[in-house]
Amino acid sequence: MTDTSEKIDYSKTLNLPQTDFPMRAGLPQKEPELVARWQKMSLYKRLREDAKGREKFVLHDGPPYANGNIHIGHALNKVLKDIITRSFQMRGYDSNYVPGWDCHGLPIEWKIEEQYRAKGKNKDEVPVNEFRKECRDFAQHWIKVQSEEFKRLGIEGDFENPYTTMNFHAEARIAGELLKFAMSGQLYRGSKPVMWSVVERTALAEAEVEYHDHESDTVWVKFPVMGENELSGTFVVIWTTTPWTIPGNRAISYSPRIAYGLYEVTGAENDFGPQAGEKLIFADALAEESFAKAKLTYKRLRDVSADELGAITCAHPLKGLGGGYKFPVPLLPGEHVTDDAGTGFVHTAPGHGREDFDAWMDARGQLESRGIDTAIPFTVDDAGYFTKDAPGVGPDREGGPARVIDDKGKKGDANGAVIEALIERNMLFARGRLKHSYPHSWRSKKPVIFRNTPQWFVHMDKDLGDATTLRTRALKAIDDTRFVPAAGQARLRAMIEDRPDWVLSRQRAWGVPICVFADEDGNVLKDEAVNQRILEAFEAEGADAWFAEGARERFLGERAGEPWRQVTDILDVWFDSGSTHTFTLEDRPDLKWPADVYLEGSDQHRGWFHSSLLESCGTRGRAPYDTVITHGFTMAEDGRKMSKSLGNQTFPQDIMNQSGADILRLWVGTTDYWEDQRLGKNVIQTNVDAYRKLRNTVRWMLGSLAHDEGEDVPLAQMPELERLMLHRLAELDAVVRAGYDNFDFKRIIRTLLDFMVIELSAFYFDIRKDALYCDAPSSTRRKASLQVVRTLFDCLVKWLAPILPFTTEEAWLARHPDKESVHLEQFPAVPASWKDDALAAKWRKIRQVRRVVTGALEIERKEKTIGSSLEAAPIVHITDAELREAIGGHDMADICITSGIEIREDEGPADAFRLDDVKGVAVVFARAHGIKCARSWRYTDDVGSDPEFPEVSARDAAALRELRALGRL
Incomplete structure (x- = not known):
């Protein structure tokens, strides 16, 4: 032939x-084409059609805020959710993802107010519903923008029919949930100290507060002991980082567990304050530090017992200022008092602190029996100015009332005015500055104050008629919920155990109103007919109906002549988002209640997880979720927080434009997202x-x-x-x-x-x-x-x-x-x-031998002895019987990608190649013999054995003959 x-x-x-x-992915160009393809083929609808009749798996979307482009935290969050819903969809579930948005609240109001100021408009001169419409339009714009950004990330969901808290049906359902709390007696109006943003002019909840370092004035203040007793003429000394709260002082708290002593000043090196001979009471553990701060020398005179402290009253240190502060200041035992810092005595202003308020209220009956007025003063108004309840520093002060914080969040002159008055009365023991963690609004980033105001609350500890309270229900629900990671359970439980009553009211305009009527004492009208009219109007017109002209008469109907007042506060937006389970999970037939999963950042233990839990437990007795998953925050590469000022931010849009969304998604998939990344x-x-x-x-x-x-x-x-x-x-x-x-x-x-x-x-x-x-x-x-x-x-x-x-x-x-x-x-x-576990065990041994062979050949390749492993036919010495048995019957040359191989049952020479972790195997390099096949490049002895194809091996010649017979050659 x-x-x-x-x-x-x-x-x-x-x-x-x-x-x-x-090979080159070109993801930034290819991915948008695929997004367009999915939209054209209606992939979301196809997924829903294919999943009909399957068991539902529902991840309920925690709503992002509709006020700007997405950031890296959004991207992490949404990709994690998308991975979960897609994975369950591809494992036989109907895993529908419905995106949602939080639309109400202060950040959007601020944006519209900024636009007003730029145009010289006054918000207060604009009809409220006109203002609300502008807020609604603003939110709608950003929902559209964020939707496109999420889709570009590859997120698949019902973007044509998302849920939004400003949807009319949603607003009606949120109002309905509020009315459930009202009708069950869980809603009440109370006067309590709440965190108040002077900058934003509204009350804040814990979830709306973050803590930052803040430098405060600190003062040690003397309270003269009154009456005829052994301690008469001495002073109880308190320490505080908020001198402006001294006008609100009504008591001093002490602890029966702390050892106190009476001390006498023996020498003074200060310009003001105590002089030699003055006697003062301190916790023993804190006396030395306090006297050193005041630059005083001292001696201890005797013990002061808890019984003695409980029997005395003091005069207010500002007594006589502006003709006020003439009331007695009792000493009250308090569990919150420690001797870790300060003086061992806690200045108690019930209008400016939760623990102060609780201590005052707990002692109220006893104090009233002693003829002490227990009314809590309103010493600071919504703008941070002292009121008439703060004589001498309020409106009667020359030049006008002092101010705690101004409109820009800067420190006002209130501390200075109080300190000056204390010095004038010789009631200042010492003063200083302290840098410490202090609450700030998470929106304005400005300090907040504790301020006593009338607000609307939900009881945490009221019996709900079944021997449970909102707190006990929530704690049980936490125990019944799966947490990923597990540490989230303890974190949320601790927050629920310690939290005060839930403050719902906000003094703003853009949101769902607290749509109740109340009398002047705060008693809520409970009338189902009135409620029905409210809910029907909200369903048809949205919450704007509450603010429309004639709303009071419309909703009260025949009761309009009764002295019911229409509440104008709006709901905390966390109540809005905490109610999303009602108008999504319950009301959408393509979802189910409760959700299988809620997933958000770890900060939502005090946010969405928290408010959803309370709302659902208050109205349904259990959590709206079975599993809670939390992720950490994304930090810069050096571990610092990303910030504009540091210039270390990473934007998802940049990653998608430069590398592709799948690169970002791969990062999400590989990171330990439970921790900060x-x-x-x-x-x-x-x-x-x-x-x-x-x-x-x-x-x-x-x-x-x-x-x-x-x-x-x-x-x-x-x-x-x-x-x-x-x-x-x-x-x-x-x-x-x-x-x-x-x-x-x-x-x-x-x-x-x-x-x-x-x-x-x-x-x-x-x-x-x-x-x-x-x-x-x-x-x-x-x-x-x-x-x-x-x-x-x-x-x-x-x-x-x-x-x-x-x-x-x-x-x-x-x-x-x-x-x-x-x-x-x-x-x-x-x-x-x-x-086949036995087969796998056998091949683990084969691969051990292969690893030694490839290791030996790699050395030869690096030394350029060979260019390809096919140029080798190594000699492999194996003394391990199990390894020899494993490779028996196998073409080890094929497995090691060599042209030949020789197996010997001996130790091999001392200079043979070995690996420390593979005992009993040694490899000696040898060149392959034979002729190189022109087709497979293997060296064999049968190249040329087929005269029709003399340049190839017998195997390759047979393959060529078969290809020719098939017409492929």
């Missing part, structure tokens, strides 16, 4: 990978590098599958290596499913990345390239390998789809151009028959 070898281009006879799936250029590059490896693995599979004809080989007829890969898929299936169940995405990504890079690219694919490229079409080995690659592709792409929706969609369509979307698929069903 004629020699035709010169006419053959052997590279064209190989089944080399062929794919249009590009770090993000910056280096972290992004690390994920780009990992993504490139992952993508190249997928690309190689796609290229190899271009030659797949879909033939299957029965499991029993497969080579061991293919059965090993199927076993690994069975193991991975359990890891992946457990990871998604436990919301542990980093374990999934890490496991799959390691598998794709280490076990596939560097092991299985490396070994099987020869068979896939060179074996004849009829080769069982080649068919089995293609079948396994096909299965690997199917499993890996589907498992990764919830985390990398763009890349997996691109890969899926490259493989299945006739199919609609990988996101309409289900996770693969992995047969139990694939699991």
Whole structure:
């Protein structure tokens, strides 16, 4: 037969990978195309249609605030939610995601007020509903902007029908929930000290406050002991970081557990304050520090018992200022008093502190029996000015009332006015400055004050008629809830255990009103007919109906002539968001109540998790969720908080534009999101590098599958290596499913990345390239390998789809151009028959031997002794009987990708290559013998044995003959 070898281009006879799936991802360009494709094909609706009749899995979206572009925290949050909903959808659930937005509240009001000021308009001169409409329009604009940004991240959900707290139906349902609290007697009007923002002119809840360092004036103040007793003529000394609260002082608290003593000043080095001979009472543990601060020398005279303290009263240190403060100041025992700092005595101003208020109220009956007026004064108004209840520093003060904080959040002159008055009366023991953690509004970032005001509250400890209280219900609900991570449970429980009554009222305009009528004493009108009229109006017109002209008469109807007052405060926005479960989970037939999962940042233990829990427990007796998942905050790469001033912010828009949303999503999937995470250029590059490896693995599979004809080989007829890969898929299936169940995405990504890079690219694919490229079409080995690659592709792409929706969609369509979307698929069903632990144990030993061989060849490659491992035919010395048994019957040259291999049962020479962690294996390098096959590049002794194809091995010649018979050559 004629020699035709010169006419053959052997590279064209190989089944080399062929794919249009590009190595360079081009995600910033490709991803928007896929978003457009999903919208055009109505992917969300297709998902809902496919899921009809399945068990529902519902993750309820905590609503972001609609007032600006999304930031990295939004991106982390939404991607985590998307991963969860997609993973459950692809595991046989109807996992519907309905995005939502929080639309009411102060930040939007501020934006509109800023616009007014820029135009010279006065908010108070604009009809309230006109102002509210501008707030509504502002929120609607940002909902649209954020929707597009979330979709660009690959978030799949009902963006055409989201929930918003300003939707008319939502406002009606929020009002309805409030009325449930009112009708059950849980809502009440009370006068209590609440955190008050002077800048924002409204009360704040704990969830709206954050703590920052703040430098305060500190004062030690003397209170003269009154009456005829052994302590007459002495002084009780208190310490406070809020001198402006002294006009509100009505008592001094002490602790029966603390040891107190009477001290006498023996020498003074100060310009004001105590002089020699003055006698003062201190906690013994704090006396030395206090006297040192005042630059005094002293001696201790005797003990002062708790009984003595409880029997005395003091004069107010400002007595006579402005003709006021002439009332007695009693001493009250208090559990909150310690001797950790200060003097051991706590200045008690019931209008300016929760513990002060509680101590005053607990002693109220006893004080009234002693003829003491227990009314709590209103010493500071909503703008931070002293009132007439603060004589001498209030309106009667020359030049006008002193102010605690001004409109910009700066310190006013109140502290100075009080300190000056104390010095004039010789009632200041010492003064100083202290930097400490202090509450600030999380919106304005300005300090807040504690101020006694009439507000609307929900009882935490009132019996609800079934021997439970809102607090006990909430604590039980916490115990019944799964928390991920588990530490969240203790955190939320501690907050509920210690929290005061829930203050609901805000003195603003944009929100759902506290739509109740009350008499002058705060008693709420309980009339179902009135409530029904309110709810029907809200459903049709929204909460604007409450502020419309004639609203009082409209809602009261025939009771309009009665002296009911229409409340004009609005609800805390946390009540709004805490009620979202009612108008989404309960009212939407495509969802269910309670939700399977709530997921938000860890700050929401005091926010959305908290308010949702209280709202639902107050009206339904249990939490609206079964599982609470929390994530940490995203920090800069150096661990510092991201901030504009530091210039260390990372924006999701920049990552998507430069690298792609899937890179951002890969970071989310690999990070330990339960803790604070770090993000910056280096972290992004690390994920780009990992993504490139992952993508190249997928690309190689796609290229190899271009030659797949879909033939299957029965499991029993497969080579061991293919059965090993199927076993690994069975193991991975359990890891992946457990990871998604436990919301542990980093374990999934890490496991799959390691598998794709280490076990596939560097092991299985490396070994099987020869068979896939060179074996004849009829080769069982080649068919089995293609079948396994096909299965690997199917499993890996589907498992990764919830985390990398763009890349997996691109890969899926490259493989299945006739199919609609990988996101309409289900996770693969992995047969139990694939699991083969004995085979896996055997191959672990084979791979140990292989590792020693490849290690030895790598040295030769680095020294340029060889260029390819196919140039080698190493001698492998194995003394370990188990390893020899494991490799028996296997073509170790094929497994080690060499042209030959010799196995010997001896120790091998001393200079042989060994690995410390693989005992009993030594490798000596030897060159391959024979002739290099022009097609497979292996060195064999049978090259030229087939005269028709004299340049190739017998195996390759047979493959070429078969290709010719099929017309492929």
